[in-house]
Amino acid sequence: MPRYGKVYVRRSKRRxxxxxxxxxxxxxxxxxxxxEILLRLPAKSVGRFKCxxxxxxDFISDPSFPALHFKLTKENNQKLMLSTSxxxxxxxxxxxxxxxxxxxxxxxxxxxPVNDKSTEIIGSCDGLILIIFNFNDRVISLWNxxxxxxxxxxxxxxxxxxxxxxxxxxxxxxxxxxxxxxxxGADCRxxxxxxxNNSWRTFERDIPFVHQLPGILVNGNLHWIIRDREYFDLGxxxxxxxxxxxxxxxxxLPEVKFDRSSLKVDALGGLLCFHWCCGSNTHVWQMxxxxxxKSWTKLFSTKEFPVGNTxxxxxxxxxxxDGKILIEVYKGQIYLIDTIHKTAKRCxxxxxxxxxxxxxxENLLSFKPRSRWKKQLEGNNKVNMGI
Numbered sequence: 001m002p003r004y005g006k007v008y009v010r011r012s013k014r015r016x017x018x019x020x021x022x023x024x025x026x027x028x029x030x031x032x033x034x035x036e037i038l039l040r041l042p043a044k045s046v047g048r049f050k051c052x053x054x055x056x057x058d059f060i061s062d063p064s065f066p067a068l069h070f071k072l073t074k075e076n077n078q079k080l081m082l083s084t085s086x087x088x089x090x091x092x093x094x095x096x097x098x099x100x101x102x103x104x105x106x107x108x109x110x111x112x113p114v115n116d117k118s119t120e121i122i123g124s125c126d127g128l129i130l131i132i133f134n135f136n137d138r139v140i141s142l143w144n145x146x147x148x149x150x151x152x153x154x155x156x157x158x159x160x161x162x163x164x165x166x167x168x169x170x171x172x173x174x175x176x177x178x179x180x181x182x183x184x185g186a187d188c189r190x191x192x193x194x195x196x197n198n199s200w201r202t203f204e205r206d207i208p209f210v211h212q213l214p215g216i217l218v219n220g221n222l223h224w225i226i227r228d229r230e231y232f233d234l235g236x237x238x239x240x241x242x243x244x245x246x247x248x249x250x251x252x253l254p255e256v257k258f259d260r261s262s263l264k265v266d267a268l269g270g271l272l273c274f275h276w277c278c279g280s281n282t283h284v285w286q287m288x289x290x291x292x293x294k295s296w297t298k299l300f301s302t303k304e305f306p307v308g309n310t311x312x313x314x315x316x317x318x319x320x321x322d323g324k325i326l327i328e329v330y331k332g333q334i335y336l337i338d339t340i341h342k343t344a345k346r347c348x349x350x351x352x353x354x355x356x357x358x359x360x361x362e363n364l365l366s367f368k369p370r371s372r373w374k375k376q377l378e379g380n381n382k383v384n385m386g387i
Contacts, residue, residue, distance in 0.1 A: 035059055039069050043077060043146050043362040066364040070126065077362040080317070081121070081129070081145065082354045088112055089354065090145060093318055097326060097336045102349045113143045113150045122164045122214045127363040130166040130177060138162065140177060142195070146362045153177065156191045156200035165215030165222035169243040172196065176243050178222060182209055192246055195367065207248045210239045216265050218272040219290045220244060223251065223265050225274075238265055238274075254285060254296035269319040273299065282314050300325070300339045317359055328356050 038049065038059050046069065050057040059065065080096055082089040087109045096102060112119060114133045122130040129143045140153040156179075165178040174196040182188050192201045208226045215222030222241040238251040253274060262277040272287040281303035289295035302314075313330040323340040326347070332355040334347045348354060 031055070031059075039065070039072050041069075043069065043073065043364050046364060066366060070361070070363040070365060074126075074361045074363070078318070079360055079362060081124075081357045081360055082349070083121075083357045084349075084352060084354050088145070088357070089349070093326070093359075097324070097345075097347055107349070110145065113148075114141070121357045123166050123217065124358045124360040125166055125168050125175060125217060126365060127361040128166075128175060128365065128367075129358060129360060130164070132164065140179070140193070142175075142367060144363070144365065144367070145360065147364060147366070149367055151367045153193055154198070154200075156193065156202060161212065163210060163212060163215065163224060165217070165224075165241060167215075167217040167220065167222055167243050170220060171244045178215065178241055178243075180205075180207075201246070205248060208237075208239055208250075213264070215241065216267050216272070218267050218270065223272065225263055225265050226250070238272075251291070252293045254293065256285075258283070264314065266316040268299075268316045268325065273316055275314055275316070277314070284314075284316065300337070302337075315356070317356055332356075 034055065038046065038056065041049070046060055050060050078093050079090050080093060082091060088111070089107050089109060091102065091107060114131065119131060119133040122132055124130070127144060127146060129145065131141045131143055133139050133141065137155075139155075142151045142153065143149070160181060162179045162181045166176070167178075168175050174194055176195070177193040178190070179193075180188050180190040187204045188207050190203055190205055193199070194201070210224035210226055213224070215224050217223075220243050222243065224239045226237050226239050236253045238253065240249050240251050241247075242249065251272070258276040258278075264275055266273045266275065268284075268286060272290060273284060275282055275284040277283075281301055283301045284299040285296050286299045287296050315328045316325065317328060318326040323338060325337045325339060326334065327337060328334045332348075332353060334356065336345045336347055338344070
C-alpha cells in the first residue's frame, strides 16, 4: 500500500510540474517582444528589471543594449539640467513648460558630482556632460547624470584661458573633447581627447581668434564666433572644427546688418543658429541646410513678444514641433515663446532662483567604448538583440 501511495504522489507531482511549466511557457512572450518592451522603458527604470528573470537580465546586460535603447528613446528622454546654489535639478522639458511655475517639493534633486565652487558645465552630447572644475588646474571630467558615472580625464597640456568643445564623431564612434589656446603670435595650440582611445593628440594651427564661450555642436562640428584679435570685434564668420577630420574651417553668416558686439552662436532643434541684440530686441537666424549660406533664414525677433527689454544675454535651449522655443535671458529669466501665436510665458521654479545649465538626454551609455555600438546603430530599423 505505501508503495502505491508513493508512486501515485510522484506521478502527480511530475504531471503537475509538466502542466505548470507548459502553462508558464505559454504565457512568456517571444524574446523579440521582450526586447522591444525593455528598449522603450525610461532609462531610470531599466536597471530594476534585471532581477525579473535571467532572460531579462541578459537582454539588459548585453553590450549593445545602451546604444539601442538610446536610439529608440532619445526623442522622449530629453531633460533640462537646472541648478541652484546647492543642487542640480533634472526635469523633463514637457513638465517644465506645462506648469506656470514648478514646485520645489516636486523636483528631483541630485548633488553635484564635484564639490567645487569653480565647477563649470561646458555642454553635453548624448547625455554625457563635460565638466571643468578647479580653476587653477582646469580639471576636465565627464559625467552621466542618469547612471551617475563620473570620469576624470587625464591631463594633457595645461592651457590658460582655453576654448572648449565636446561632441561625438560618428565615423569612429568616439566622443571627443577639444581644447585650444591662442598665443601672442598667430599659432594656436590644439588638444583633442579621444574617449575611445583614452588619449590626447596635440598639434598647432594658425586659426582666427574666437570667442571664449564653449563651442556649439551641430552636424558633427563645433562652432565659435570669430573675433578680431587686435580690436576684439566680432566677425561675420564662424570658426568650425570638424570632429571627424580634426581640422578647422569657416562657416559664413548671411549678408545682413547686425550688431557684432552682441553676436552669439547657438543650436536649436539640431540646426545652427546665431542671434544678436539691437536695443531691447533680439533677432534669431537659423541655417536650415547645414553648410549652405543661402539657407540662413530669420527665425523670429523678440520685439514681437511682450517680454520687456531683458533680451540682451540670450541662450536658445529647445524648440518644439508646434513652434514654441525655450530661451533663457540675463539672470536666469526663462521664457517659452510661441512663434505662431506671438505670446511669451515665464517659466521657472516658484520662489527659487535657478538657471539652465544644459540640455541632455537620459541614457545608459557608459564611458567604456563599445565596439558594437556603431554596428547596431547603423543597422536596420527593426531591433534585433541577437540573443
